[in-house]
Amino acid sequence: MIYKTILVVEDNEINRTMLNTILADQYQVLEAENGEEALSLLERYKDEISLILLDLVMPVMDGYTFLSIMKSTPDYATIPVIVTTQNDGETDEVAALAHGATDFVAKPYKPQVILHRVASIINLRETAAMVNQFQYDRLTGLYSKEFFYRKAKELLAQNPQKRYDVICSDIENFKLINDVFGIPAGDRLLCGIARLYTRMVNGRGLCGRFNADQFVCLLEHSWEYSNEMFRNAEIEISAMSNTRSVSMKWGVFAVVDRTIPFEQMCDRALLAARSIKGQYGKYFATYDDKLRNKLLREQAITDGMEAALKEGQFVIYLQPKYRIQDYQLAGAEALIRWNHPEWGFxxxxxxxxxxxxxxxxxxxxxxxxxxxxxxxxxxxxxxxxxxxxxxxxxxxxxxxxxxxxxxxxxxxxxxxxxxxxxxxxxxxxxxxxxxxxxxxxxxxxxxxxxxxxxxxxxxxxxxxxxxxxxxxxxxxxxxxxxxxxxxxxxxxxxxxxxxxxxxxxxxxxxxxxxxxxxxxxxxxxxxxxxxxxxxxxxxxxxxxxxxLREQAGSGEQAEETEESQQEDCPRQILLIADEDETYRGQVRELFKDQFEVVEAADGEAALGCIADYESRIGAVVLSLTLSGPDGFSVLEILQREKAVWNICAIATASADAGMEERALEMGADDFTGKPHTMKSLKRRVTRALRATQTREWSLELQQEASRDYLTGLLNRRGFQAAMDSLRKEDAPLALYLFDLDNLKSINDTFGHAEGDRHIRQFAQLLRSHTRESDILSRYGGDEFVVVMKQMKTDEAALKKGEEICRAIREMGAGGNLAACTAGVVRRNELDSSEELIERADQALYQAKKNNKGGCSLWRK
CATH class of the missing domain: 3.20.20.450 (EAL domain)
Structure with missing residues (x-):
């Protein structure tokens, strides 16, 4: 059995013993000789002491002083105190009650009176605590949810002529605030909100706390609500809580129809607040018919979703996806549609x-x-x-x-x-x-x-x-x-x-x-x-x-057309160059279904076949021991001649490490020593063809990556690669930097499509005024770099630049074509491309300053 604890504060040891004897059977007793010692025990046992029996006349600290200190301390103030004294006068009783005592008993002690009053006061205190716990939120002191409902209903019933609003609030991500700043910070925030509500109501309504971060008030309608009002409230809460930015959403329900249960009014205000969660810049919402219908609709959707899935109300729709280049169907995106039996799609x-x-x-x-x-x-x-x-x-x-x-x-x-x-x-x-x-x-x-x-x-x-x-x-x-x-x-x-x-x-x-x-x-x-x-x-x-069926039909027609074209178009050739006729026959039989096979018995015949069929040859099986010229000579020509450099070449000879190494160094794709199986040869040819195709793709990608998508000229990467290839050449050249003067104005006035047309037109003009061996690059949005070889004098370089600028002016006469200005620098030594660009840019600046629409030459 757990006994309640009573603190006896009495300087007379006999009296303490008497009280202890009276109480010991039902209570646990603590004793103190004076008020100072009693305060020490209170500090130690404050949560356990249910009541204090206090003598008023004591040394060190009397009962009145003890009472004053105790009642001014929140941790002790609620503990009831029964004052004991020998004086049965009214004056002492009034004074004790004025200092906070709960009751008064006179000496000598009467056991039954003492036990009855102690039990009554302890029960009264515990009942009051239970009522208080039911009525008030422990942290904020606002009404609890249940008591708020009761008091609000009473207030509405007592004031039928007044207009009221229910206002609820909800903090977004309150759990995150507790996690980041700690629970004490979260509690401070909640207390700050409670103070704000109390000040807002200010005797014109009631406040309550529902859940962790949900507050509610019933407020007499006195003003029209605005976003600015609730925004200022949020700023104030953030400032008082020291938790940086607090995001709150508020909901308002106007109490018009009082037949609606009050609990439902509060729910609707909370629903209004939740309806704007996650919406930046929106601080409050009012519950109205529109929101009500929306919520009812959402509830109906939620109630019917499981049945809809089981009953096949959800159906797949497909949105076709087309390849832009040839407008061919390339796929689809699966979408969901809900065909409701009552609502339709x-x-x-x-x-x-x-x-x-x-x-x-x-x-x-x-x-x-x-x-x-x-x-x-x-x-x-x-x-x-x-x-x-x-x-x-x-x-x-x-x-x-x-x-x-x-x-x-x-x-x-x-x-x-x-x-x-x-x-x-x-x-x-x-x-x-x-x-x-x-x-x-x-x-x-x-x-x-x-x-x-x-x-x-x-x-x-x-x-x-x-x-x-x-x-x-x-x-x-x-x-x-x-x-x-x-x-x-x-x-x-x-x-x-x-x-x-x-x-x-x-x-x-x-x-x-x-x-x-x-x-x-x-x-x-x-x-x-x-x-x-x-x-x-x-x-x-x-x-x-x-x-898909239509596409399949058009695809079959395309295949038929392709097959008919292939009948007219000769197949790719495999050249077998080997002195052994039997071996040539085996290779021909091996590849006859895949290639048109052409044979050569010596080096001269092999070179003749290469000259005759160069564009059609896909692969060569080449014996390195051919007679005059040998296979190595044929390999050298294959690598040297541009038209046939990418032909797949498989070198053959008796197993010899030296010959194999030399053949691979000279560009053979593979080497196979004789004798070998035909299956091994086919695997090598197939692998080599695949590697050759990969090289072609890689080259195409490199070329594409080096080209400007709009003009087809080199981009910066391609220009740098081209300039790197000229480093070892000492031939004189001129580098031009052209700038389209009015391109931005054209883009702003006529649109980028028109601007792009001018860029392409200028690129075409550059091609018509330069040689195929010159380097042409679109260096930036409206800048072009041209490198012309064999430009031996400054006069010739400047004349060529003026010629191009004049051609642009003449082409755009009477229209809105952008003019161009140019700077040119001539290289006679092995200057870097960066140095040349910088000098050409200086010349271009000079041209814009003195001769816009013309060309200037950089001079030392």
């Missing part, structure tokens, strides 16, 4: 955000993935073109530990390669938790899925983050595309994105294409794919299947 914008909030989106996404794979399998079985389809992966899916397993099980279930399913992850998801996203997406990409960043241009991903993301495709945001193609002064951003994608080796899909102008703009900047209403609206799977 519902907009995804209405139910998808709600499903993302309540978590149902994961089930819906999995349904889309399954139905998409089923459609792909069906089309494959019907022999239709094997396309890929993009599906959405929501934020909730990313945090699903079973995501990779589910996706792999789905594609395996339908016998599909993961690459047939493109996974679209919105850009904003990458910025929320990049480490989690990267980890998940890397595992998916390693499994073979194609990753698309959806809505690129709508979020805030940094270039560094973008470089770390495992991506295959950028999908440009619809609104971004529409605004960019509509505003000429911002169209350079599209070019930048395309350049960024090329650098990152990513394909680019533009969505939301609605006009032929947008399509043409995307074609000009080199975008890969497009989708939107201009090409086709989202459609049911059966309609999309018809599109």
């Amino acid at each position: 519902q907009s995804p914008a209405e139910f998808i955000p709600l499903f993302e909030k309540n978590g149902f989106i994961t089930k819906l996404d999995q349904f889309v993935w399954d139905r998409t794979c089923a459609a792909l399998r069906s089309w494959d079985d019907k022999g239709l073109p094997a396309i890929a389809v993009s599906v959405n992966v929501s934020r909730a899916d990313i945090y699903n530990a079973n995501l990779t397993d589910f996706l792999m099980n789905t594609v395996n279930k339908y016998g599909l390669s993961p690459s047939r399913l493109h996974l679209e992850i919105t850009e904003s998801a990458y910025t929320e938790d990049p480490n989690q996203i990267i980890e998940t997406v890397v595992s998916l990409r390693n499994l073979g899925f194609i990753i698309e960043m959806d809505d690129f241009g709508s979020g805030y991903s940094s270039l560094n983050m973008l470089n770390q993301m495992p991506l295959d495709i950028l999908k440009l945001d619809m609104k971004f595309i529409q605004s960019e193609t509509a505003k000429p002064n911002k169209q350079g951003i599209l070019r930048f994105i395309m350049g960024l994608a090329r650098w990152m080796k990513l394909s680019v899909v533009a969505e939301g294409v609605e006009t032929p102008e947008q399509m043409e703009r995307l074609r000009e900047i080199g975008c890969d794919y497009a989708q939107g209403y201009y090409m086709a609206r989202p459609m049911p799977c059966d309609q999309f299947e018809e599109l």
